[in-house]
Amino acid sequence: MDPLSIALVGVLSISIGFLLASDKGRRGLELALRSLWLHKLRSFLSMLGIIIGTSAVIILMSFGEGSEKDVLDDIKRLGTTNIIVRSVKPPEDANSNMRQRVATYGLTYDDMDFFKTIPSITRMVPMRIFPQETRRGARGHNSRVVATTPQYAEVNELVAGQGRFLNEEDEAQMNNVCVLGSETAKSLFPFEDPIDTSVKLGQFAYVVVGVLTDRMPTGGTGGSQAAEDFNHDIYIPLSTSRGRFGDRIMIRAAGSRSMEKVDMHQITITVQDIDKVRPVGSMIREMLSETKRHPRQDWALTVPLDRLELVERTKANIRQSLGIYASISLLVGGIGIMNVMLATVTERTREVGIRRALGAKRSDITFQFLVETMVQTGIGGILGVGFGCAYVFVHALLHSMPQFAFLFQQGSPSPILHLPSITWSLTTAVGVGVIFGIYPAMRAAHMDPIEALRHV
Amino acid sequence: MANEVLELEGINKFYTESLHVLKGIDLTVREGEFIALMGPSGSGKSTLLNILGCLDKPTNGGYFLGGQDVSSMSDSQLSSIRSRYLGFIFQQYNLLPQYTVVENIEVPLIYQGIRLDSSTKKRCEALAELVGLGHRLDHRPMQLSGGQQQRVAIARSLVNKPQLILADEPTGNLDSKTSLEIMVMLSRLNEMGKTIIMVTHENDIAGWARRIVRMRDGNIESDEANEPWPLPEGAPELPVHLLEGAA
Numbered sequence: 001m002d003p004l005s006i007a008l009v010g011v012l013s014i015s016i017g018f019l020l021a022s023d024k025g026r027r028g029l030e031l032a033l034r035s036l037w038l039h040k041l042r043s044f045l046s047m048l049g050i051i052i053g054t055s056a057v058i059i060l061m062s063f064g065e066g067s068e069k070d071v072l073d074d075i076k077r078l079g080t081t082n083i084i085v086r087s088v089k090p091p092e093d094a095n096s097n098m099r100q101r102v103a104t105y106g107l108t109y110d111d112m113d114f115f116k117t118i119p120s121i122t123r124m125v126p127m128r129i130f131p132q133e134t135r136r137g138a139r140g141h142n143s144r145v146v147a148t149t150p151q152y153a154e155v156n157e158l159v160a161g162q163g164r165f166l167n168e169e170d171e172a173q174m175n176n177v178c179v180l181g182s183e184t185a186k187s188l189f190p191f192e193d194p195i196d197t198s199v200k201l202g203q204f205a206y207v208v209v210g211v212l213t214d215r216m217p218t219g220g221t222g223g224s225q226a227a228e229d230f231n232h233d234i235y236i237p238l239s240t241s242r243g244r245f246g247d248r249i250m251i252r253a254a255g256s257r258s259m260e261k262v263d264m265h266q267i268t269i270t271v272q273d274i275d276k277v278r279p280v281g282s283m284i285r286e287m288l289s290e291t292k293r294h295p296r297q298d299w300a301l302t303v304p305l306d307r308l309e310l311v312e313r314t315k316a317n318i319r320q321s322l323g324i325y326a327s328i329s330l331l332v333g334g335i336g337i338m339n340v341m342l343a344t345v346t347e348r349t350r351e352v353g354i355r356r357a358l359g360a361k362r363s364d365i366t367f368q369f370l371v372e373t374m375v376q377t378g379i380g381g382i383l384g385v386g387f388g389c390a391y392v393f394v395h396a397l398l399h400s401m402p403q404f405a406f407l408f409q410q411g412s413p414s415p416i417l418h419l420p421s422i423t424w425s426l427t428t429a430v431g432v433g434v435i436f437g438i439y440p441a442m443r444a445a446h447m448d449p450i451e452a453l454r455h456v
Numbered sequence: 457m458a459n460e461v462l463e464l465e466g467i468n469k470f471y472t473e474s475l476h477v478l479k480g481i482d483l484t485v486r487e488g489e490f491i492a493l494m495g496p497s498g499s500g501k502s503t504l505l506n507i508l509g510c511l512d513k514p515t516n517g518g519y520f521l522g523g524q525d526v527s528s529m530s531d532s533q534l535s536s537i538r539s540r541y542l543g544f545i546f547q548q549y550n551l552l553p554q555y556t557v558v559e560n561i562e563v564p565l566i567y568q569g570i571r572l573d574s575s576t577k578k579r580c581e582a583l584a585e586l587v588g589l590g591h592r593l594d595h596r597p598m599q600l601s602g603g604q605q606q607r608v609a610i611a612r613s614l615v616n617k618p619q620l621i622l623a624d625e626p627t628g629n630l631d632s633k634t635s636l637e638i639m640v641m642l643s644r645l646n647e648m649g650k651t652i653i654m655v656t657h658e659n660d661i662a663g664w665a666r667r668i669v670r671m672r673d674g675n676i677e678s679d680e681a682n683e684p685w686p687l688p689e690g691a692p693e694l695p696v697h698l699l700e701g702a703a
Contacts, residue, residue, distance in 0.1 A: 023571045034554050354550045357511060358612075359539020359567035361532045449511050453550065 005423040012427055024367070032372040035344075036379070046340035047380035049333025050432065054384025054425040055391065057326040061421035062392045064318050067413035068311060075307050079155060083269040083281050083303050085288070087262055090296040102248060104261040105298040112267060114287060120280055123270035125152045128241055128262070130249045134234050135200040136188040143184045143234045145201060147241030155268050156215075158230060163195045163210030170209075170237045177240075178206040181233040185211040199234070204244050206236060277305045326425065333380070334432040341373055341440035352444050353452025362445040369444050373437025374430055381429030385422050392417050458487040460520075461619050461651050462508070467517035467527075469503055469674075477503045478514070479674040485620070485653065490646040490684070492662035493655045495671035502624070504671070505655050509542060509622045510534045522619055539567045543613030547625040549605040551597040557584055557608050558593050564616045583611040586695060587641065603634035610641060614650075621645070623654040627661055639664045640687060644694040 019025035036043040087106025112126060128147040133140050152158070153165040160179070170177050178199065185194050185208075198205040215230045249260045271280050281303045288299050345352075352365055392415045398404040399414040462485045469478040477500045485491060495501045506512035507519065510526055513534075519527040522541055529537065543564075544550075551560045561580040562572055570576060584593055587607035589600075597605055606626060613621050623642065627635035643664055646652055656662050663685050670677045 024566075024569075027566060027572070031554075038554055350550070351552060354552060355563070355567070356535065357509070357538065357544050357546075357550075358564045359535055359616075361535040361567070363532070364535075364567060450506055453511075453546070 002420055005420040008423045008427040012423070012430065019371070025371075028368055028371040029375060031368060032375040035372055036376060039344075042340060043376060046337050047333075047376055047383065049336040050330065050377050050380030050429050051333075051384040051387060053326060053329035053333050054381050054429055055388035056329060057322065057425040058385060058388030058418065058421050059391050059415065060322050060325070061319075061418035062388075062415035063413060064315065064322070065416040065418040066396075068315055069416055070413050071311050072308070075304050075311070079268075079270065080305050080308065081271050081274055081277055082155065083271065083277065083284060083301065084266060085269065085284060086266045086300045086302070087264065088298055088300045090298045102259045102261050105296070106262040106264065107267060107299055108263045111288065111293065112264065114293075115267070115269065115284060118280055118283055120272045120276040121269055122272055123151055123155070125149055125155050125268040125270075126238060126264045127152065127266045127268070128238065128249075129265045130245075130260075132201055134184060134188060136197070139188050139190075141184050141187045141232075143181070143232050145241075146233050146235050147238045147245075148235060149238055152235070152268075155270060156230065158215060159213045160210040161213035162193075163208070165210055165212075166235060166237050171239050174239045174243050175237060176204060176206045176244075177209045177237070179210040179212065179235040180208060181212055181231045181235075182214045183231040184234050201234070201236070202245065274305065277303060281305075326428070330428055330432050333429075334377070334436040337373060337376060337380075337433070338436035338440060341369065341437060342443070344372075345369065345440045345444040348444075349447060349452045349455040352447055353449050353455065356447075356449035357453060365445040366438075366441045369441035370434065370437045373441070374433035377429045377433030377437075378426075381426045384429070385426060388425075389417060389422075458489075461485045461487055461489075461522065463518075463520045464508075465518040465520075467504075467507060467514045467519060469500070469507065469512075470515045477674050478507070480517070481674075481676060483669070483676070483679075485651065487619075487651055488646070488649050489651055490643070490664070490666045491653045492665035492668045492682075493653060493671065494657060494659075494662050494668060495677070496657070498673075499671040500674040501655050501671050505622060505624055505653070508620075508653060509544060510537050535567070539564055540616060541619045543616065543618035543621040545606070545609050545613050545621065545623040545626045547628040549597070549602070549609050549629070551605055551608055551612075553597050556594045556596055557589055557600075560597070560608055561612045561615050564612065568616060580611075580615060583614055584608070586614075587611045588692075601634075602630050603637060606630065606634075606638055607641070610638070610645075614645070619651065621650055621652045623652060625656055626654060627656070627658075635661065636688070640691045641694070643684065643687060648694070 019029060085107060089103065089105055107126075112124060115121060115124060125148060128145075130145050131142065132145045134143045134145075135141075146152070148166070149171055150166045150168055153160070158165065161182070163179070165179055166177065169175070178201070180188070180194060180199075188194065188199060189197070194208045194211055196207065196209075198207050200206075212230070212233075247261050247263065249262065269280070269284070271277050281301065285301055288294055288301070355365060355368075396414050396416070399408055399412075462483075464481050464483040467478050467481040468476070470476050481504060493501050493505065503512065507514050510521075510529075511534075514527050517527060518525060521537065524537075526534070526537060538544075552563065555563070558577065558580045561583055562576065565572065565576055565580075581590070581593055584590055587610050589604060589607055589611070592600065592604065597608070600608065606629075610626075613623075626642070627638055630638060639661060642652060642654070646666070652665075654661075654665060662668050663682065665682055666684055667680070668682045669679045
C-alpha cells in the first residue's frame with residue numbers, strides 16, 4: 001500500500017467513524033438511505049455514472065498492473081540485482097586495414113580482480129562463450145560452449161534435471177566435466193542416458209555430469225546483450241577451458257576463420273540489494289572507463305534494473321491518462337447526481353419547509369442533503385468497486401483456463417487487482433458527492449420556510 | 457394574572473415599501489390562553505402567525521417570547537426558538553411521508569439536539585396514545601385518514617413541551633365531524649394549561665376559543681373574551697396521566 005492510499009483510507013474511515021459516532025450522523029445516514037430507497041430506480045440511474053467511473057478505473061488499473069507484471073517478470077529473469085558486463089569487439093578491429101592476426105579485446109582477469117574490491121558485490125560469475133561443435137560418436141551438435149563457474153546456475157536460475165551442475169571441485173581440479181543444455185542432450189543422446197558418458201569438445205573428451213531442464217530464453221537486453229537460449233548450451237568449468245583451449249579461441253565461420261584472445265565474454269555481477277545496483281553499476285562503469293585499462297570501448301554494461309525505470313515511466317504515463325479518463329467520467333457522474341439532487345430538492349421543498357418549521361437550522365438541512373448525495377456516490381462507488389473487482393477476477397480466471405483461450409488475444413495480459421485504485425476511486429467518488437452535493441444542499445437550506453411550506 | 461407568554465409591541469411588516477401588511481400590532485398573550493385569530497384574507501393574520509411562529513421577522517417592532525427579544529435574532533437562533541418554545545399545527549397536517557407516526561412525533565426532538573433513545577421513544581408513543589393513535593404507531597401518514605394525520609400533528613406539536621402552540625386553520629381540510637374531534641382535543645389541551653393561538657376564518661371554530669382577535673387591513677379590529685362552546689355530551693376525556701412527563 002502506498003502512503004497516499006493509506007492516507008485516503010484514513011480520511012475515509014475517520015469521516016465514516018464520525019458519521020456513525022454522532023447521533024445526528026447516524027440519523028442523517030438512515031434518512032439518506034430511506035430517501036434513496038424510496039426512489040430506487042432514480043437513485044440507481046443517477047449512481048450509474050459513478051459506478052461506471054469507479055469500475056473503469058479499477059479495471060484499467062488492473063490491466064496496467066497485469067501487463068506491468070509481465071514486463072517485470074521478463075526483467076526479473078535477467079535478475080534485478082544483477083549487472084551484466086560484456087566484452088564487445090571494438091568496431092575498428094572489425095573492419096580496419098591493420099588486420100591483426102589475433103583480435104585481443106574485452107574484459108580481463110585483471111578487471112575481475114579489480115571488481116572484487118567493491119564490497120557490495122556478493123557474486124561474480126564470469127563466462128567465456130564460444131561456438132564449438134560437440135560430438136558424441138557420429139552425432140554432432142553446434143552448441144554454445146559456456147565456460148563458467150558453479151554459481152552460473154544460481155544467477156540464471158538453471159536447474160539440473162539429471163545429475164548436477166558444475167561444482168567448486170570441478171573448478172579447482174580443472175576436471176574434464178560438462179553439463180548439457182536440454183536441446184544439446186536431446187540431439188546428442190536421443191536414445192541413451194547421457195550421465196557418465198563422454199562427449200568430445202575439440203580434441204578432448206568430457207564426462208557428462210548433468211543435464212539441465214528446459215528454460216525459457218531471455219530477451220535481448222537494451223541491444224547490448226544477445227538473447228540467450230540456454231537449451232543449446234554446454235557448460236564446462238572456466239579453469240578447464242583455460243587449460244584446454246588456452247586464451248585464444250579459434251572461431252570458424254562460413255568461409256573464414258578468425259582468432260580471438262578474450263579472457264572473458266561476460267561477467268554477471270550480483271549485488272546485495274536493489275538499492276546498490278545503480279551505484280555499483282556506475283562504479284564499474286568508471287573503472288572500465290579508465291583509459292589505462294581499456295583504451296578502446298571494448299566493453300558494454302547492462303543494468304536490467306534500468307529497464308524497470310522505463311517500465312515505471314510508462315506506468316506513470318498510463319496513470320496520468322487514466323487519471324484524466326477517470327476524472328472525466330466521475331465528473332459526468334457527478335453532474336448527473338447533481339441534476340437529480342436539484343430535482344429532488346425541488347420535489348422535497350415542502351419537506352424542507354416542515355423541517356425548518358419544526359426547528360431545523362439551515363445547517364441541518366445542508367447536512368441532510370449533503371449526506372444523501374455522499375451516500376449516493378458512496379454506494380455508487382462501492383458498487384463500482386464491486387463490479388470492477390468481480391470483472392477483474394472473472395477475466396483473470398477465464399484467462400488462466402486453457403479452454404477459454406479463444407476469448408483472448410495471444411499474449412494479452414491478465415489483469416491483476418490494483419488495490420490502491422480501490423481507495424482512490426472510492427474517495428474520489430465520495431469527494432464528487434461532496435462537491436456536487438453542496439450546491440443543491442445550500443439551495444435547499446436557503447429556501448424561505450414560509451414559501452417552502454406553501455409549496456405543493 | 458398568569459405570566460406573559462409573549463408580547464408584541466408595535467409590530468410593522470412591509471413586504472415592499474407600499475405593501476404595509478401589519479400596521480403596528482400590539483398584543484399580549486398569557487399562559488393558558490386559547491386565542492382565535494380571525495379576519496378576512498389579506499387582513500394580515502397569516503403574516504402575524506408567521507411572525508409569532510418565528511418563521512418571519514417583523515420589519516420593526518418588538519417581539520418578546522418568554523422574555524427574550526426574538527425580533528432581532530438570526531436565522532439559526534430563530535430555528536432554535538422554534539424547536540424549543542413553539543409547536544405547530546398546519547392545515548395540511550404536514551407530516552413527513554417517509555416516517556412512521558412515532559418517527560414523525562420525534563422530529564422536533566432531533567432538531568433540539570436531543571439524543572433519541574428508548575425513553576424518548578416511549579414518550580412519543582405516550583403522545584400518540586394521548587391523541588388516540590396508540591394502535592397506529594408504525595403506520596405511515598399515507599395510511600392514515602386526515603383526522604388521524606392531524607392528531608399525529610397535534611402530538612408532534614406537544615413533544616417539545618412548547619410554551620405556545622400555533623395552529624393554522626387546523627380544521628380547514630377536515631369534515632365537520634372530524635373538526636369537532638380536533639377542536640375537542642385542542643380544548644382539552646387548553647384546559648390542561650396549554651397556550652394556543654389558532655388562525656381560522658370560521659366563526660364556528662373560533663367559538664371554541666376563550667379570546668377572539670379580529671384583524672382587518674393589518675390592524676387589530678377587535679379583541680374580546682369569548683365564552684367557549686361547551687364540550688359535547690360524552691366528549692372523550694384525554695388520558696391526562698399520559699401527558700404527565702410526556703408533554
